[in-house]
Amino acid sequence: MSSLDQENDGRDPLRDRLAGLPDSPGVYLHKDVRGKVLYVGKAVRLSARVRSYFQDTEKDPKTAQLVRLIADVDYIVTRSETEALVLEDQLIKEYRPRYNIRLKDDKRYPYLRVTLQEPFPRVEVVRRLADDGSRCFGPYTSVRAMRETLQHALRIFQVRTCELDLPHQTVPRPCLDWQIGRCSAPCVGYDNAASYRRKVEALVRFLEGEDASLVAELKAEMADHAAARRYEEAARVRDRLKVLETTLGALSPIHGLTGDLDACGIARDGARACGVVLRIRRGRVLTSHEFHFEDRLDSGTPDFLVQLLREYYPRAGDLPPLVLLAHDVPDPEAWRERLSGLRGRPVKLLRPRRGPKLEAVAMATANALHKMEARRLQDLSSPRRAAPERTAALQVALGLRTLPETIECFDISNFQGRETVASLVYFRGGSPLKSRYRRFRSRTVAGIDDFASMREVLLRYYTRLQEKGLPPADLVLVDGGAGQVGAARSALDELGLAGWN
Structure with missing residues (x-):
């Protein structure tokens, strides 16, 4: 990774950096004055x-705000666009830049793991591959769905x-799982190797999606x-068959x-x-996996789709030969190569225009819309959970330099x-703090003058x-309007608080 030489010869070091950028594929990192990574991106031509x-x-406005904060640009040259794609993913996960699209529920999702390397394999829930x-x-984004499948x-x-x-290692008698028909008890010799x-x-084939041959x-x-x-x-066996047919149905x-x-x-x-x-x-449709994202830039829908590919497929337990997309994505050839490398065999990306494949994409989009609305309603019903998100959104919307942790x-x-x-309402961390609420009577303003009253109250407080x-x-x-804002700013200026938000 290159570094920026801070020279004191009157030159603009950022301009020098831009002039020296290579015409090669790679990854770039926008940084602020403290060296904190604001955004990571990839490019065919840096x-x-x-x-x-x-x-x-x-x-x-959001991109303009990002550009105002950029004080330095670092870059890493790669040999190919696909290599840049992989490196971009690694750096986003390492630095978690605030202006990249981010996974809201950034956690490790569970998998079902079958230990085929053991003489008597078992199935278990794990969160690491x-x-x-x-x-x-997997990964299963719904723990409930995973447990039902299991x-x-x-x-x-x-x-x-x-x-x-x-x-x-053996035991003298089988456990409860054998008694309720959930294990064939090889531990006591009730089932041979x-x-x-x-x-x-057969379990592996079931999890892979095979049905007709298992029934037969x-x-x-x-x-x-x-x-x-x-x-x-x-x-x-009849009872097991009934469960299988019910599950497949x-x-x-x-x-x-x-x-x-x-x-x-x-x-x-x-x-x-x-x-x-x-x-x-x-x-x-065997399973549905959902991912919720948040964005500080006005990214297009294809950018969110790219983030979905980035989050899901490096962790996917099995990749199919065909991936249908609701929108075209930037750099599709790089993504084909990336997914094919993960699968070990060719993977085709397709945006369908008609027929059953388009119906499948429409079903995925409809599910995404439903789950997004369900999450929105869940957030609205949980003010404590939604408060940090509201505060961050307010910072972006108003173009503030810092996160408004406290608001008056x-x-x-x-x-x-x-x-x-006059009344004062106080917020901390996006939630109201009623112990800091205040009420004021105007003391020095004669008659009705909202501007003068606003100035008086802020000066006193x-x-x-x-x-x-x-x-x-x-x-x-x-x-209020410009008059109230001007009166408030006048009071803050007088008290030496002119630089406040």
Whole structure:
């Protein structure tokens, strides 16, 4: 990574940096005066992309705010656009820049892991992938959906979840899972290695989305037991078959779709967005994965779609040969190469225009819209949870230099044209702090004069704060027009608070 030499010869070091940018693919990092990374991006041509930020063209307010904060630009040259794509992803995760699109629920999602490397494999829930020969399915953004899938799988295939080191470690009697039909109890010899391995392989195929062959195999197994007059065993297989058929019947088929694919949809509302990946196998929707994003720039919908690809696929347990997109994405060839590298085989990206594939993308987009609205309603019903988001949004909307952690709001009211009263409402961390609410009567203003009353109240209040050694709020809001704002600014100027928000 290059560094900026701070020279005191009158030159603009940022301009020197821009002049020296290479005409190569790579990743750039915008930094503020403290060296903090504000934004990470990639480019096919670093020189053209980075200089575009500083051209005299009209920019949206949020991008203009970012440009005002840029004091330094670092860059890393890569050998290809795909390499830049991978590096960009790594740097965003490392620095978490405030102006990049960010995942709102930035946490590790769970996977279902089948330990195929063990003599008697088990299925477990994990949050980290390991290259140890096991198979992982996920990530599941809904823990509830994952647990439902696991419960169905255990009832059908009876694979163990315990941590016994089989066959070296055994127990005298089977556990509760065997008694309720969720494990075939290889720990006590009720199931041999070959039979148990077949159950595990069937479980893997089930999680991969296979259906018809599994049903046929269970039917054949039930018939074999019945022909040999092993009626109890036949009844147990029948019960497993019923659970499998019920589970498969609950999956949503898309008419005309065959094969394995993912459908990716995006819904957005201003700075909020939700992305959904529908995991479709053999024409049926197996799982739905949702991701919620927030953005400090006016990014387009394709940018949110790129972030969805970036968040989901490096962690996906299995990649299909086809990924359907609701919108065209920038640099599609780089993304094809990136996803193909993750899968180990070719992956095709397609934006469908008609037919069943378009229906699949429409379903993903509709789910994204529904889940985004559900999250919005959830946030509205939880003020404490929504408060930090509201404060950050206010900083961006008003172009403030710092986050307004504390806010003081003033209003002037007149009662029957005679008495002038002012009120102060106080917010901390985006939530009202009623113990700091205040009410004032105008003392020095004769008659009705909102401007003079506003000035008087602010002078009295902030003089009192200074006498007590207390700082003013990060942001001062006044209700009214230019006159009220001018009166408030006059009071703050007089007290030496002119630089306040």
